[in-house]
Amino acid sequence: MRTFRGGLLIGLAVAVAVAAVAAAYELYDTRTLKRTVRRGEVLCGVNKGLPGFSIPDDKGNWTGFDVDFCRAVAAAIFNDPNKARFIPLDANERFKELQSRKVDILSRNSTWSMSREENYDLYFPAVAYYDGQGFMLPRLRKIDSALDLNDSKVCVQEATTTQLNLADYFRTNNMKYQEIKFGKLDDVIKAYESGQCDTLTADVSQLYALRLNLGKPGDHVILPDVISKEPLAPVVRQRDDDWMMIVKWTLYAMINAEELGVTSKNIDEALKSKKPDVMRLVGTEGSYGEDLGLTKDWAARIIRHVGNYGEVYERNVGSESRLKIPRGLNQLWSAGGIQYAPPIR
Amino acid sequence: MTKFRHLIWMVIAAAGLMLSVSHGLAQQPDVGDQPGLLPDDSVELDPEWQKQMVYYRTTEAPGTIIIATAERHLYLVQPGGRAIRYGIGVGRDGFQWQGLLSIARKAEWPDWTPPPEMIERQPYLPRFMAGGPGNPLGARAMYLGTTVYRIHGTNRPDTIGTKVSSGCFRLVNTDVADLYDRVPVGTKVVVRQKPEL
Numbered sequence: 001m002r003t004f005r006g007g008l009l010i011g012l013a014v015a016v017a018v019a020a021v022a023a024a025y026e027l028y029d030t031r032t033l034k035r036t037v038r039r040g041e042v043l044c045g046v047n048k049g050l051p052g053f054s055i056p057d058d059k060g061n062w063t064g065f066d067v068d069f070c071r072a073v074a075a076a077i078f079n080d081p082n083k084a085r086f087i088p089l090d091a092n093e094r095f096k097e098l099q100s101r102k103v104d105i106l107s108r109n110s111t112w113s114m115s116r117e118e119n120y121d122l123y124f125p126a127v128a129y130y131d132g133q134g135f136m137l138p139r140l141r142k143i144d145s146a147l148d149l150n151d152s153k154v155c156v157q158e159a160t161t162t163q164l165n166l167a168d169y170f171r172t173n174n175m176k177y178q179e180i181k182f183g184k185l186d187d188v189i190k191a192y193e194s195g196q197c198d199t200l201t202a203d204v205s206q207l208y209a210l211r212l213n214l215g216k217p218g219d220h221v222i223l224p225d226v227i228s229k230e231p232l233a234p235v236v237r238q239r240d241d242d243w244m245m246i247v248k249w250t251l252y253a254m255i256n257a258e259e260l261g262v263t264s265k266n267i268d269e270a271l272k273s274k275k276p277d278v279m280r281l282v283g284t285e286g287s288y289g290e291d292l293g294l295t296k297d298w299a300a301r302i303i304r305h306v307g308n309y310g311e312v313y314e315r316n317v318g319s320e321s322r323l324k325i326p327r328g329l330n331q332l333w334s335a336g337g338i339q340y341a342p343p344i345r
Numbered sequence: 346m347t348k349f350r351h352l353i354w355m356v357i358a359a360a361g362l363m364l365s366v367s368h369g370l371a372q373q374p375d376v377g378d379q380p381g382l383l384p385d386d387s388v389e390l391d392p393e394w395q396k397q398m399v400y401y402r403t404t405e406a407p408g409t410i411i412i413a414t415a416e417r418h419l420y421l422v423q424p425g426g427r428a429i430r431y432g433i434g435v436g437r438d439g440f441q442w443q444g445l446l447s448i449a450r451k452a453e454w455p456d457w458t459p460p461p462e463m464i465e466r467q468p469y470l471p472r473f474m475a476g477g478p479g480n481p482l483g484a485r486a487m488y489l490g491t492t493v494y495r496i497h498g499t500n501r502p503d504t505i506g507t508k509v510s511s512g513c514f515r516l517v518n519t520d521v522a523d524l525y526d527r528v529p530v531g532t533k534v535v536v537r538q539k540p541e542l
Binding site: 144145218221223224225226259260261262266269270273275278319324326328329333335336337338 | 391392393397398399400401402403411413416420425427428430537539540541542
């Protein structure tokens, strides 16, 4: 009887130990790079359709800022931007799907916030795109500052953080406003177009997309003021530092490349450069790529196949795209914005 | 005899014309300067090149002009982290200089005396042209320090956003007039070039 009970206890202890190891395995995935290399492609969780950021054409070719970032990671690892597979994810399921390893990386216009890192054991390595709330209004009103919006009727989507930010901004700046609110974004736009409100508020990237669908897009301006913080960033699982480093430095390599004037067009010339900071970036000096678990030319691969930060920005959401969003906050820190990458050295 | 001499002159002129045409074809066709052409006011600038208020973070004081040649934008710094941004046309080559200048002189509907370097490159240019709508300097000019370079208007609004000039910075006439009224002589002008490899 006593031995039976003893055996039961040992069995129980073993079961608990196995469960603990399994739980730890579930929480601490440290092999994303290995699995990605073995699989031969990066699995990217993306938005199923957001023009400029991530959208498939009728042949299933994905384009967009978020899509290109994932291709950059693929280029760094495989020297081939096409070794990225795109998996559309809903807003509700995205973090869980990343947690359960359905994707290697989430590149899906996701705002970096503390609770998201805490609640899902995730990590946002670096800000890829600084978005935030802004205002659109008819050009004829000749207003160029949000502080001139006192006594405005403002169209806004109901029960969103947008509505809360609007209230905060007007209260903080001692301005009065009248809310014209709707549950659906479509109704907000219709109300603005029919002149029911003086201005419409939403995230800036969204305002540029909405403006495209107005009767005469050129008759509307989007103010330079950004009244909230929506830092959009790629997302990876916590505690897989090797993978997190690759994702983080892929973005930083693109930003540094723009700052140093290295583009997809002059990359061959850059490989012959004698400037130390260019040499460290393209891998003709140092072993930064090997230390990441990649090759010397990891960043040169990114720039050659996908481009530097500015090229990716302009092509997808900037001057060469339909959206034509000015660089604004996303301009380099040295050229009027706040995009700033730590140096490769 | 006079007829014969006349003929010779015509042949020389024709040969000269052909030479200058082939010269123009051999190099880049020079779309930047067309003295005498009246500006096409119906040209609507791409949104990228239209004057607009933008977010702009800088340590330079409000009132400073910052020219970002690689971007083809001219910024007039405003208080509160913003700037008025104008679209510009910049030099093909030539103006590689980077740093701080100031506006030494301002002129409305300026006369144009192409500098000798320019005449050497483009011998077909007039030696002098009085100010007016057909003048490539356009409605206003702001002279940068003691250099031969200026911020000026244009009779070719379609060249905004391109790299065509001999190093000057050109704006459409409405924009250059707008800028002219906002900046006094002595205004600081920061010129930024794209980084070299």
